[in-house]
Amino acid sequence: EVHLLESGGGLVQPGGSLRLSCAASGFTLSSYIMNWVRQAPGKGLEWVSSITGGGGSTYYADSVKGRFTISRDNSKNTLYLQMNSLRAEDTAVYYCAKSRSSGWSATDSWGQGTLVTVSP
């Protein structure tokens, strides 16, 4: 059974940094594109970033490009999101999500999410 567990969220001041982790189990992490999706309080879903199975290609929403970095350590079955220069508008629940296939596809498994709050 696929299991994704995010950690690393919390309260951070504007301009600060956080590193989110997503521990994956139940599947071969290196075989799938992995994603981060966020949801601000009371708002809809927003795709944030994706990374290919080997980590060679990364993609970002314009809203986080240059501030966030996605990475993965397949040997540790872990996905990461390094978030720098955080802003109030980055406040959201951040979900780690697995793509259905090795190519660009829908996401078929999600973690429970970790809350990031950016506030003075």
Add this chain to the structure above:
Amino acid sequence: DIQMTQSPSTLSASVGDRVTITCRASQSISSWLAWYQQKPGKAPNLLIYKASSLESGVPSRFSGSGSGTEFTLTINSLQPDDFATYYCQQYNTYSRGTFGQGTKVEIK
């Protein structure tokens, strides 16, 4: 970037109703569209992928159709467990996974 527009934003329906939600893309995305259901405080759940393929374990009362720029999610015989928010997502544009703004299905 491709924009996804869902309608309606809110839908009031009764148990047993047939419900249809529409998602429009700002340019053709072929059939690279997914539908998700989300309940309060929970992660989204994949219902439909590639516009009309039912994800394993999803009840057959859910169906998807469309291609190009216009897509629909239909729920036949709405059940109490179906009251939730539904999102479409395009995954045609390589490196972008834009979501629609969501449709909340409420009890009438």
